[in-house]
Amino acid sequence: MATLSRIVELCLLLPSLCHIAVAVSQGDLANYKIASFSYEDPHSNPNAKFNHFTIDQESGDVYVGAVNRLFRLNSSFDHEKNITTYNNTDRPDRDSNYNKILIIYPPLGLITCDSENNGQCQLRNLIDLSVIMSTVYPVTSIAEKASVATIGPGRNQKDYLYVGATFDQSDRRNIPLISRRRLKYGSGFLAASSEYDIVFGRRYLADTIINYIKVFSFRGFTYFVSFHLASKLSRVCQDGANLDSYTEITLQCSGSDGSVTAWCKQLTLDQQDLI
Numbered sequence: 644m645a646t647l648s649r650i651v652e653l654c655l656l657l658p659s660l661c662h663i664a665v666a667v668s669q670g671d672l673a674n675y676k677i678a679s680f681s682y683e684d685p686h687s688n689p690n691a692k693f694n695h696f697t698i699d700q701e702s703g704d705v706y707v708g709a710v711n712r713l714f715r716l717n718s719s720f721d722h723e724k725n726i727t728t729y730n731n732t733d734r735p736d737r738d739s740n741y742n743k744i745l746i747i748y749p750p751l752g753l754i755t756c757d758s759e760n761n762g763q764c765q766l767r768n769l770i771d772l773s774v775i776m777s778t779v780y781p782v783t784s785i786a787e788k789a790s791v792a793t794i795g796p797g798r799n800q801k802d803y804l805y806v807g808a809t810f811d812q813s814d815r816r817n818i819p820l821i822s823r824r825r826l827k828y829g830s831g832f833l834a835a836s837s838e839y840d841i842v843f844g845r846r847y848l849a850d851t852i853i854n855y856i857k858v859f860s861f862r863g864f865t866y867f868v869s870f871h872l873a874s875k876l877s878r879v880c881q882d883g884a885n886l887d888s889y890t891e892i893t894l895q896c897s898g899s900d901g902s903v904t905a906w907c908k909q910l911t912l913d914q915q916d917l918i
């Protein structure tokens with residue numbers, strides 16, 4: 644049975660002291676075991692917090708991406724390794740490096756993308772978290788706004804990283820909003836070809852800010868959930884030679900009291916349907 648995991652608590656207890664609790668269970672909710680973990684940012688950064696976590700299905704290890712730091716915990720939630728992602732050599736005015744993408748691709752290792760380092764990504768060793776290689780091209784926008792990513796098949800039956808990058812107005816670079824990137828070891832790691840693997844570049848959309856909330860792979864398509872004035876569900880066909888198959892629909896979500904809202908806060912996928 645697959646391991647289910649869910650963050651049940653994510654809060655700031657004290658300035659610069661973060662606390663995370665994750666419930667991990669196999670089966671009923673009643674069997675969930677609560678474990679917790681705290682961390683004090685050595686830079687006493689008031690923005691310190693946890694951004695993402697992911698679980699290695701093989702080892703059960705839990706990876707946590709926080710502001711300025713990455714952690715590996717074992718499946719009992721005990722600390723195994725941590726490493727700083729803080730490097731303000733190029734931008735002394737910045738003191739927060741947000742983790743924007745944290746995803747395990749078993750054939751290669753742990754992929755992390757930051758708000759700093761020009762929005763580039765790193766391939767890291769799953770054990771000691773050290774950097775094996777970095778991307779040449781930016782993948783995510785700088786600053787705090789969320790990016791979403793998932794791994795799915797692409798053309799030529801190769802695996803790709805699909806990314807939805809929320810643009811940040813402080814970023815003047817041409818970061819594609821939706822792209823797929825090659826999961827290839829060596830030069831070209833996480834590269835997107837502008838002709839084939841990008842739906843639209845940031846300049847195309849002028850000052851529109853599309854917030855990407857979720858991405859998932861489902862029956863031959865990669866779906867992106869986003870919000871800009873209204874919630875939208877868009878998708879691209881995975882086996883196409885390019886992403887020209889892009890389509891989108893507007894979503895409306897209704898609450899239990901019958902109210903209808905344009906902003907869908909949660910979206911879940913079960914075996915058959917989108918909820």
Ligand SMILES: *[C@@H]1O[C@H](CO)[C@@H](O)[C@H](O)[C@H]1NC(C)=O
Nearest residue numbers: 681682683722723724725726
């Ligand atoms: C991070 O690792 C260092 C050793 O490399 C250790 O001293 C420190 O306690 C670790 N931090 C946490 C929060 O476990």
Ligand SMILES: *[C@@H]1O[C@H](CO)[C@@H](O)[C@H](O)[C@H]1NC(C)=O
Nearest residue numbers: 703716717718719720721722
């Ligand atoms: C996790 O690490 C702790 C402390 O080193 C250890 O007691 C525990 O058995 C480990 N859990 C697993 C599942 O390896």
Ligand SMILES: *[C@@H]1O[C@H](CO)[C@@H](O)[C@H](O)[C@H]1NC(C)=O
Nearest residue numbers: 729730731732733734760774
């Ligand atoms: C920090 O960034 C600078 C400039 O990009 C780089 O030369 C240096 O190696 C980095 N330091 C570490 C510890 O990664």
